[in-house]
Amino acid sequence: MKTKSNLERVLEAKIFAVTGELGPPQSADPEVIRRKAKILKGYVDACNVTDGQTAVVRMASWAACLIAKEEGLDPIVQMTCRDRNRIALQMDVLGIAALGMNNILCLTGDHQKFGNHPTAKGVYDLDSIQFVKMVKDMRDEKKFQCGEVMAVEPHLFIGAAENPFADPFEFRAARLAKKVVAGADFIQTQIVYNVDKFAEWMKMARDKGLHERVKILAGVAPIKSVGAAKYMKTRVPGMDVPDSTVARLQGVPKDQVSKEGIKLCIDIINQVREIEGVAGIHLMAIEWEETVPAIVEAAGLLPRPKFVT
Amino acid sequence: MLISKQKPLEEILNYLEGDKNIFVIGCKGCAEGWGSGGEKQVAEMKSTLQEKGKAVTGSVVVDMLCDAALTKLKLRSYKKEIAAADSMLVLTDGAGVQTVAEVVDKVVHPGCNTLSAGGGHAEWKESERCLECGDCMLEFTGGLCPIARCSKHLLNGPCGGSQGGKCEVDPGIPCVWQQIVDHLAKLGRLDKLERFVAPKNWSVSLTSGPPVKRFS
Numbered sequence: 001m002k003t004k005s006n007l008e009r010v011l012e013a014k015i016f017a018v019t020g021e022l023g024p025p026q027s028a029d030p031e032v033i034r035r036k037a038k039i040l041k042g043y044v045d046a047c048n049v050t051d052g053q054t055a056v057v058r059m060a061s062w063a064a065c066l067i068a069k070e071e072g073l074d075p076i077v078q079m080t081c082r083d084r085n086r087i088a089l090q091m092d093v094l095g096i097a098a099l100g101m102n103n104i105l106c107l108t109g110d111h112q113k114f115g116n117h118p119t120a121k122g123v124y125d126l127d128s129i130q131f132v133k134m135v136k137d138m139r140d141e142k143k144f145q146c147g148e149v150m151a152v153e154p155h156l157f158i159g160a161a162e163n164p165f166a167d168p169f170e171f172r173a174a175r176l177a178k179k180v181v182a183g184a185d186f187i188q189t190q191i192v193y194n195v196d197k198f199a200e201w202m203k204m205a206r207d208k209g210l211h212e213r214v215k216i217l218a219g220v221a222p223i224k225s226v227g228a229a230k231y232m233k234t235r236v237p238g239m240d241v242p243d244s245t246v247a248r249l250q251g252v253p254k255d256q257v258s259k260e261g262i263k264l265c266i267d268i269i270n271q272v273r274e275i276e277g278v279a280g281i282h283l284m285a286i287e288w289e290e291t292v293p294a295i296v297e298a299a300g301l302l303p304r305p306k307f308v309t
Numbered sequence: 310m311l312i313s314k315q316k317p318l319e320e321i322l323n324y325l326e327g328d329k330n331i332f333v334i335g336c337k338g339c340a341e342g343w344g345s346g347g348e349k350q351v352a353e354m355k356s357t358l359q360e361k362g363k364a365v366t367g368s369v370v371v372d373m374l375c376d377a378a379l380t381k382l383k384l385r386s387y388k389k390e391i392a393a394a395d396s397m398l399v400l401t402d403g404a405g406v407q408t409v410a411e412v413v414d415k416v417v418h419p420g421c422n423t424l425s426a427g428g429g430h431a432e433w434k435e436s437e438r439c440l441e442c443g444d445c446m447l448e449f450t451g452g453l454c455p456i457a458r459c460s461k462h463l464l465n466g467p468c469g470g471s472q473g474g475k476c477e478v479d480p481g482i483p484c485v486w487q488q489i490v491d492h493l494a495k496l497g498r499l500d501k502l503e504r505f506v507a508p509k510n511w512s513v514s515l516t517s518g519p520p521v522k523r524f525s
Contacts, residue, residue, distance in 0.1 A: 082461075086508060108461055108468050113478050122461065129465040130508045145508060163469030168490045174503060175466040182505060190469060237470040237477030 002139070002185070005102035005157035006074035007046035009307050010280075011186065011215045016273065017280025018301055019076065019188065019217060020044035020292055022068060024059035033064045037071035039289045043296045044073070045304055046103055048188070048282070051078040055115025062096050069100065076159060077101050080109025085125035086134065086145050093135055097154030105159040105188065106131040114237075129175075129182045132160050136183025158183055163190040164201035165240035173204035179214075186215040188282040191232075194240040195271045202275050211277025218272040221284040222291050223261035226250055262291055269299040311375075311402035311439065313345045313421040322361060324418040324448050325398065330364045332387070332394035334409060336374035336401040345421045346370075346400025354400060354420070366393040374405035381412045391415065403439030403447060403454060410452025416498055417452040419445045422513070443513030449506045451493045456509075458485035464506040 001008060010017045020040045025032040040047055049068060051061035065075035077096045079089065096104065108128040112120045126134065135158050137143045142153045160179045164172060176187065192198045198218065205211055223229045226249045233241035245264065252260045265283075272278050281299075285291050296302055315321075325331060333354055334346075341347030348370050355365045367390025371383050384391065391397070396416040399406045402423040410417045423441045440457045446464060447454055456462050460478040467486030470477025474487045493499050 108463065111460055111470070111478050113460075124462045125511065126508050127461070127463040127465050129505065133505065134508070161469065166467065166469045167471045167473060167484070168467065168487050170494075171466065171490050171499070171502070174499070178465055178503070178505060238472060 003102050003155045003157045005046065006307065007076070007103055008157045008185070010045045010305055013305065015305050016301065017046075017215070017217060018044050018296055018304065019280065019282045020047045020289075021282070021284040021286060022047050022049050022064070022073075022075075022289070023053060023286050024049060024061065024064035026056065026058050028059065030067050033059075033067040034071055036289045037068045037073050040292055041072050042304060043293050043302070044283070045280075046074040046076050048076040048078055048105060048284075051080050051107070051109070052083065052115070053078075053110065055082065055110045055112045055117070055120075057116060062092065062099065062101070065096070065101055066099055074102060076103035076105050078105045078107060079131075080107045081124055081126050081128060081131055082109030082112060082122055085123050089126065089131060090134065090138065090144060093138060093154050093156070094150075097156055101156070103157045103159060104135060105161065106135060106184075107161055128160060129178050132158060132179055132184050133182040140183075157185050159186045159188060160184040161189070162187050163238045164192075164198050165190055165194065166238045169201075172201060173208055173210070176205055176210055176214075177208050180210055184214055186217060186279075188217045189219045190238055191219040191221045191284060192268055192272060193245045194242050195268060197240060198272065199275050202277055206277050211279075215279040216277060217280040217282040218275075218278050219282045219284060220265055220268050220272070221286070222258075222265040222288060222295065223249060224258050224288060225261070226257060229261075262295060265295055266298045269295070269301075273299075310342070310426070311339045311404055311423055311441070312343055312425040313340055313402040313423045314343070315345050315350065315400065315421050316419070316445070318357065321398065321418065321420055325358075325363065325396070328363075328395035328416075330366050330394045331358055331396060331398050332366050332391050332415075333358070333368040333398045333400065334374065334405075335368075335370040335399075336372075336405050337370050338373045338375070338401075340374070340401035340405065340421065341370070345402075346405075350400055354398070358398075366390045374399075374401050375408055377408050377412055380408050384413065403441070403445060403457075406445075406447050406452060407438050407454065410447075410492070414496060416496060416501070417447070419447040419452075421445070424513075441514075442509075442511070444510045446506070446509065449501070449504065451489045451496075451498075451501065453485055453489050453492060455485050455489070458483075464509065466502060 022036045049061045049065045068075045134145045229246045232239045335351035398418045400420040406419045422445045471484040476482035476484045
């Protein structure tokens with residue numbers, strides 16, 4: 001064990017892992033975090049807390065993580081290179097470890113153009129792969145990016161994201177390999193609706209032996225409405241929503257659509273679980289957290305393992 | 310005027326490791342003016358490379374290397390020499406290196422760092438090809454610059470927003486990482502992208518470093 005991460009324990013025990021996602025509020029209200037955390041507790045092994053997702057200003061991930069941890073979750077601090085240079089990233093890495101956080105997800109970040117401050121200057125001093133390597137060197141070599149040595153290193157379980165549906169598709173597995181070599185312990189993917197393409201990507205990863213070197217968690221999410229499906233299909237960069245998914249939601253009476261969206265999510269969980277090398281799911285029910293317990297239960301993923309600490 | 314300065318010889322030789330036969334190109338425009346890649350420097354580089362055990366298959370100094378049409382025309386007389394080379398060493402600024410990458414189907418090595426635009430953007434009037442960052446990365450990216458042309462300045466491959474050859478930020482922006490992958494795939498050199506590219510040195514850039522001239 002590299003860390004005290006509950007997620008690492010679950011994955012090391014070869015139990016099919018479940019991570020959730022919690023979006024902090026666009027305000028200073030801690031109760032939003034507490035309410036969402038209470039819903040997720042007991043149903044996920046660890047929980048991502050987003051860091052200015054879609055470049056919209058929200059409560060800092062590390063602060064919301066601290067509240068979520070008080071509620072009994074094992075938070076995964078998301079951190080982006082969009083808003084921080086290498087100095088700020090390393091300061092925050094030390095800070096979250098000192099606060100008792102066990103997991104980090106190293107991201108490049110959604111471009112500032114998409115958020116509510118599109119005129120902001122993006123930082124992008126590092127890319128996500130350089131970020132992963134920097135955290136690994138801090139943890140395993142006790143070294144800052146400049147090469148100087150630190151007294152107490154941050155014990156963090158290191159995650160990275162990957163999008164199997166982006167282009168150039170042929171290069172995606174090679175990029176995953178770079179993240180693994182850089183030091184990623186686990187990977188969470190973009191939301192899977194196109195299971196065939198995801199399976200193709202997993203095969204490319206297996207051909208490189210990557211499934212044995214990193215834990216891959218498939219991203220999944222329930223869809224609330226036909227409009228939401230169409231929005232994701234056409235407006236969200238890097239999303240692949242097949243026509244058949246939209247058609248399935250259109251094929252049921254209006255008052256049944258959200259139920260069907262949940263069923264679809266459960267079906268996808270069952271399908272990705274059958275793919276060799278998938279170590280778990282990352283369930284992103286953003287602003288629909290109350291569906292998580294039912295989805296996890298219906299997918300046969302309860303009870304979640306408990307470890308004596 | 311693009312102001313450039315030759316990279317240290319050791320760095321250039323590292324780039325050329327594994328390549329035996331080299332074709333050297335310089336420019337009679339900005340690089341001649343700044344003494345980084347004119348007639349004299351190209352001749353010197355030729356003999357230096359030969360001393361270091363490389364074969365120089367040929368060399369040329371183009372009037373304005375940043376002019377793609379002119380460069381293409383000029384290089385027609387060197388077809389044999391270029392074909393015999395493993396790679397091209399380009400002694401000029403980032404704009405010139407990118408012209409060679411565009412018109413020649415060979416791996417290009419930048420021999421200079423571009424320090425400043427010094428007032429203009431050479432012949433690429435329609436777009437910024439070089440941000441004069443002072444620490445040229447074109448060696449690692451197939452001769453196309455993600456510092457200038459990727460919305461997130463990524464050095465280790467495309468982000469998750471690259472789709473259909475377009476950048477997620479604006480459908481009018483081509484994804485330079487798609488272009489880099491396509492270009493190196495055409496050359497059968499995708500292996501160049503497998504290497505980890507370390508965080509970049511921004512201290513030598515005017516936008517981040519000290520506000521002093523770093524050339525003499």
